[in-house]
Amino acid sequence: xRLDGRKLNELRPTKIEVGVLGNADGSAYIExxxxxxxxxxxxPKEVHPRHLARPDRAVLRCRYHMAPFSVDERKSPAPSRxxxxxxxxxxxxxxxxxxxxxxPRTSIDIFIEVLQADxxxxxxxxxxxxxxxADAGIPMRDLVAACASGKVDGHLVLDLMDVEDKAGEADVPxxxxxxxxxxxxxxxxxxxxxxxxxxxxxLALDGCKQLYALQKExxxxxxxxxxxxxxx
Amino acid sequence: MPLFYEKRQLVTPGDLLAEDDYVAGDNTYKDDGKIYAxxxxxxxxxxxxxxxxxxxAFYVPYVEDTVxxxxxxVTTGGWIVDINAPYFAMLRxxxxxxxxxxxxxxDLPSIFDVGDLIIAQVVAYDRTRDPLLTVREPGLGKIMRxxxxxxxxxxxxxxxxxxxxMVSMIKxxxxxxxxxxxxxxxxxxxxxxxxxxxxxxxxxxIEEESHTSGLTDRxxxxxxxxxxxVEHT
Numbered sequence: 001x002r003l004d005g006r007k008l009n010e011l012r013p014t015k016i017e018v019g020v021l022g023n024a025d026g027s028a029y030i031e032x033x034x035x036x037x038x039x040x041x042x043x044p045k046e047v048h049p050r051h052l053a054r055p056d057r058a059v060l061r062c063r064y065h066m067a068p069f070s071v072d073e074r075k076s077p078a079p080s081r082x083x084x085x086x087x088x089x090x091x092x093x094x095x096x097x098x099x100x101x102x103x104p105r106t107s108i109d110i111f112i113e114v115l116q117a118d119x120x121x122x123x124x125x126x127x128x129x130x131x132x133x134a135d136a137g138i139p140m141r142d143l144v145a146a147c148a149s150g151k152v153d154g155h156l157v158l159d160l161m162d163v164e165d166k167a168g169e170a171d172v173p174x175x176x177x178x179x180x181x182x183x184x185x186x187x188x189x190x191x192x193x194x195x196x197x198x199x200x201x202x203l204a205l206d207g208c209k210q211l212y213a214l215q216k217e218x219x220x221x222x223x224x225x226x227x228x229x230x231x232x
Numbered sequence: 233m234p235l236f237y238e239k240r241q242l243v244t245p246g247d248l249l250a251e252d253d254y255v256a257g258d259n260t261y262k263d264d265g266k267i268y269a270x271x272x273x274x275x276x277x278x279x280x281x282x283x284x285x286x287x288x289a290f291y292v293p294y295v296e297d298t299v300x301x302x303x304x305x306v307t308t309g310g311w312i313v314d315i316n317a318p319y320f321a322m323l324r325x326x327x328x329x330x331x332x333x334x335x336x337x338x339d340l341p342s343i344f345d346v347g348d349l350i351i352a353q354v355v356a357y358d359r360t361r362d363p364l365l366t367v368r369e370p371g372l373g374k375i376m377r378x379x380x381x382x383x384x385x386x387x388x389x390x391x392x393x394x395x396x397x398m399v400s401m402i403k404x405x406x407x408x409x410x411x412x413x414x415x416x417x418x419x420x421x422x423x424x425x426x427x428x429x430x431x432x433x434x435x436x437x438i439e440e441e442s443h444t445s446g447l448t449d450r451x452x453x454x455x456x457x458x459x460x461x462v463e464h465t
Contacts, residue, residue, distance in 0.1 A: 025290070026288075043318070044290070044318040045318055046318075046319065046320060055360075097245075099261070099270065103318050103359075104359060104360070105319070106318045106319070134244065134245050134271070134272055134288075135272075135288060136288070136290075137271060137286060137288040137289035137290050137384070137386075139245075139259065139261075139270040139271055140245040140246070140270055140271070141245070141246060141261070141263075141268065141270065142245060142246030142268070143244065143245055143246055177246065178246070179246040179247065179248060179268065180246065180263075180268075215244075216244045219244050219272055220242050220244060220272070223242055223272075223287060223443055224242065226440060226441055226443070226444065227443065227444050230441055230444045230450070231444075
């Protein structure tokens with residue numbers, strides 16, 4: 001039993017919504033436990049500044065940003081070292097899922113805004129951004145689902161929240177394209193034995209697959225609702 | 233050579249659609265003999281070809297498409313037009329001006345200025361260069377009046393309907409002129425604002441319910457009901 005009453009291999013209660021923003025080409029919103037994250041996608045469109053354009057593929061740009069009110073103590077809205085790094089890591093986790101070579105000389109811009117943070121925001125950010133990309137109609141190999149596992153108080157657990165992450169011994173964020181069985185992000189913070197690491201990865205893989213089912217459901221829900229209303 | 237989904241079933245990117253002997257059509261890709269969906273949409277099979285009718289996608293220019301665009305820049309040799317695609321389109325001055333075109337003497341902004349909406353046709357496009365437009369066909373040129381409706385470009389075939397059945401029905405029921413841009417912009421001009429309102433409503437309904445069947449009948453019914461309602465009040 002964990003602090004919030006979850007089992008060791010249980011995800012936080014998760015709610016996902018797609019197409020929440022009117023002005024972006026694609027968008028999605030997630031509530032995973034106390035995390036609240038919004039993702040928006042623009043593009044493919046002309047690249048500005050011009051010199052960044054690649055003649056053979058689209059450039060993917062990503063900004064992960066935490067709102068000043070997303071944490072206990074006000075966070076400066078300027079991008080911190082951590083946010084710049086996470087932006088890069090998230091971009092690299094999403095890039096393999098997109099057919100960037102289909103639209104040369106363009107850019108695809110992803111904005112991830114953390115409204116409320118409670119641990120595991122990089123993973124939730126990837127999960128949400130992937131849906132926003134699909135909502136923008138960008139051709140993709142697969143959706144990307146991401147989830148962390150880790151070791152807290154000697155136990156391997158799934159989907160760490162902030163306290164568990166800070167007090168725990170290790171944290172293993174992992175992003176997966178479930179249908180292709182391809183891992184696009186794997187990090188580890190803390191220390192685990194080789195056996196523990198393997199178990200942690202399997203645990204995280206399992207979490208990703210659960211999230212993937214939620215993602216698909218969220219993506220389809222709007223169309224399913226209309227169809228049901230019509231069929232009546 | 234199994235198929236994993238029925239016709240017209242909803243799929244999301246990454247869903248495995250078919251294996252082995254099938255050919256990957258629109259919005260799908262083949263990897264290691266397996267065909268997956270690459271966009272959210274409805275599966276369709278034609279003989280050996282598997283494709284997905286996308287429910288959400290942006291416009292990609294195609295030669296001979298009629299498009300509706302907005303002039304974003306006037307340059308010395310022509311105009312740059314936003315056609316709602318990943319690339320801006322070019323319209324050359326020599327295409328519009330009858331006399332031999334001289335940049336020094338021609339006043340291009342007096343023909344099309346920034347912000348003007350135009351109906352044009354794509355004459356060349358190959359991804360390595362920006363699409364090229366022409367307005368030298370009957371029915372093309374500057375838009376003077378009407379209402380513009382924007383829908384997802386992939387739903388344009390649904391608006392047109394089988395052999396134009398849907399759009400001709402809307403024209404008949406509302407008495408509006410309708411010009412369809414393949415890039416998802418539709419121009420409506422009617423005799424009264426009420427006629428235009430009906431046509432706009434019909435188009436929004438089509439976009440909303442494009443993935444269901446029996447749509448033409450439901451839209452006809454809705455238009456008839458709306459028209460009656462207006463006459464009574």
